[in-house]
Amino acid sequence: MQLGRVVGTVVSTVKDPRMKELKLQVVRLLDERARETGGYAVAVDAVGAGQGDVVLVASGSSARQTALTDGRPTDATIMAIVDSWDVENRVIYEESPGGAPEPPRAGSGRP
Amino acid sequence: MRLGRVLGRVVASVRAADLDGEKLLIVQPLDAQRRPAGATVVACDVARSGPGDLVVWVGGREAALALPRSFVPVDATIVGHVEQCEIAAAPRR
Numbered sequence: 001m002q003l004g005r006v007v008g009t010v011v012s013t014v015k016d017p018r019m020k021e022l023k024l025q026v027v028r029l030l031d032e033r034a035r036e037t038g039g040y041a042v043a044v045d046a047v048g049a050g051q052g053d054v055v056l057v058a059s060g061s062s063a064r065q066t067a068l069t070d071g072r073p074t075d076a077t078i079m080a081i082v083d084s085w086d087v088e089n090r091v092i093y094e095e096s097p098g099g100a101p102e103p104p105r106a107g108s109g110r111p
Numbered sequence: 112m113r114l115g116r117v118l119g120r121v122v123a124s125v126r127a128a129d130l131d132g133e134k135l136l137i138v139q140p141l142d143a144q145r146r147p148a149g150a151t152v153v154a155c156d157v158a159r160s161g162p163g164d165l166v167v168w169v170g171g172r173e174a175a176l177a178l179p180r181s182f183v184p185v186d187a188t189i190v191g192h193v194e195q196c197e198i199a200a201a202p203r204r
Contacts, residue, residue: 001135001153001186003121032118032137032151046127046184056123056135056153061172062186066127069184079130079184080123087119087137088162 001056002041003030003082006049010042018072025049025078027057032085034093043076044069054093056080114141114193117164121153129180136160136189138168143198154187167191 004027012024022044029039041057046066049055055078063077064070084094121135134156142148145165152170157177160166166189168174174188175181 002150003153032139037150047125049125056121058184058186060186062175062184065172065175065182065184077127077184079127080135081125083122083124085119085121085137089119092119 001058001079003032003034003085004028004041004055004057005030006051006053006055006078007040008051016073019074022068022072022074027055027076027078029057030054032087032092041076043078044072044074045078047078047081049078049081054082054095056082112167112169112190114143114145114196115139115152115154115166115168115189116141116145116147117160117162117166117189118151119162127184129183130185133178133183133185136162138166138187138189140168141165145196152187154189155185156189158189158192160189160192165193165196167193 006025007028008026010024025045027041029037043057058077058079115138118137138154140149168189170187175183175185177188177190
């Protein structure tokens with residue numbers, strides 16, 4: 001699976017009938033240090049993730065192995081919402097209470 | 112399957128069905144010389160691995176087959192702990 005942050009939603013009216021009722025999210029992929037890799041995925045949301053949430057994305061035919069995506073033409077599924085992770089005993093990411101934080105914006109300097 | 116080094120742990124309380132209780136670890140894939148090779152992956156674990164361990168992991172749909180409930184959206188699973196890994200030297204010409 002890959003780490004990523006939900007940054008948007010895809011709206012598509014004209015689509016394969018088997019894709020109906022699936023929520024598609026745009027996920028910007030993150031590396032183990034929580035840096036954006038430059039890659040992204042459009043993924044079916046199987047867990048009710050929201051904008052800004054850090055999630056895990058399963059790819060390939062594994063993505064079809066949910067009741068929601070079984071037999072559907074999809075290759076990426078959001079299958080978990082990440083609370084935290086650590087690398088070499090250092091916490092790299094921890095969801096802040098009261099909702100996921102937006103990534104810091106360039107130029108929004110704090111006092 | 113590929114070799115990998117476990118770097119850390121992922122905590123995720125909201126999961127797709129039948130994934131409750133599965134341990135999630137961050138794995139750095141390694142080449143045959145045990146040098147880092149490619150982007151890290153998050154993998155389930157059936158080999159009781161922990162950070163620092165050298166492991167063998169499987170990717171793709173087969174990764175789900177290693178788990179007790181195999182109809183799950185999992186594309187990487189650690190299937191073994193590596194105690195020793197010998198590679199024969201290339202024959203001399």
